[in-house]
Amino acid sequence: MTTAPEATTYRLIDGKQTAEDIKVEIAAEVEKLKAAGSKVPHLAAILVGHDGGSETYVRNKVLACERVGFESTLLRYEADISEAELLAKVEELNQDADIDGFIVQLPLPRHISSEKVIEAIRPEKDVDGFHPMNIGRMVAGLPALLPATPSGIVELLRRYKLPTDGKHCVVIGRSNIVGTPVSILLAKNLEPGNCTVTLCHSRTQNLAAITQTADILVTALGRPEFVTADMVKPGAVVIDVGTTRVEDASRKAGWALKGDVNFTEVAPLASYITPVPGGVGPMTIAMLLLNTLKACKREVYPR
DSSP: OOOOOOOOOOEEOOHHHHHHHHHHHHHHHHHHHHHTTOOOOEEEEEEESOOHHHHHHHHHHHHHHHHHTOEEEEEEEOTTOOHHHHHHHHHHHHHOTTOOEEEEOSOOOTTSOHHHHHHHSOGGGBTTOOSHHHHHHHHHTOOOOOOHHHHHHHHHHHHTTOOOTTOEEEEEOOOTTTHHHHHHHHHSSSSSOOOEEEEEOTTOSSHHHHHTTOSEEEEOOOOTTOBOGGGSOTTOEEEEOOOEEEEOTTSTTSEEEEOSBOHHHHGGGOSEEOOSSSSHHHHHHHHHHHHHHHHHTTSSSOO
16 A cells, blocks of 8 residues: 655745845846946847747846846747848847847747757857857856756755755756756756756656655656656655646636646645746746846856
8 A cells, every 4th residue: 555645844935036036136236337337238039929928938038127227129020030031130149249148039930940040149148048058068067158947946946045965856857948957057066066866758767766766856847737746755845847828717818827746736745846937937037137147247258
């Protein structure tokens, strides 16, 4: 007979408040730049098409720029823009000395190669942290513009003073944007870091047996409520990166955001857990702003 997991008293990891704290710190730094007569950071974003999630995300980025005193530029294009036209716009932003960093919002239409677009962005302006140069520097332990979501996860662990040294961290999902980078960062000889990391994916066998051993469980699948109570070790720290729109007739919008974790089941077992929304999502934008500040100050790639 299987024994039910023991319940614990959990604490929410408030990504929204933590992101606000970071924005206050960035805004103070911008005021110092202004007082010294230095350049104010300028972030640009390219949005292709009219994907609802992308529209919301980019709008939040623009508002965040206003919040911290950055200049911002939003460039919109219809979904039928050609790959060559988009690459030409990327090169234009590469050459614009006033733009410190820019992002091309993903996903892109199928006829455009995301890989080509990412590689076309100059590494020193790649504030999403997706360029192979930045990923390679991260792996090598060199200064880099880190991928925003993984660095946001690490920052949450740091600010909540959650121990990572020697802990077993299980990451579900091996994307180049979240899963793989966060597994690398948490394995590094850093603080937070020094985890023993297991990276799981769609071909992993006996997944629940592995996740049950995790002191820190990070899930980045995009599969609503995939992680259930029987997959979680009592007392684990649970970081839910998933954000999927699910139909919900009880909501005015007709949908609700769901994470990869069945929160109702899992939260009572966790010591700390991120909610969806209000967990990792706000941190992604905060770390994007931090990357833009670093790019403006040339902290990673000196002139």
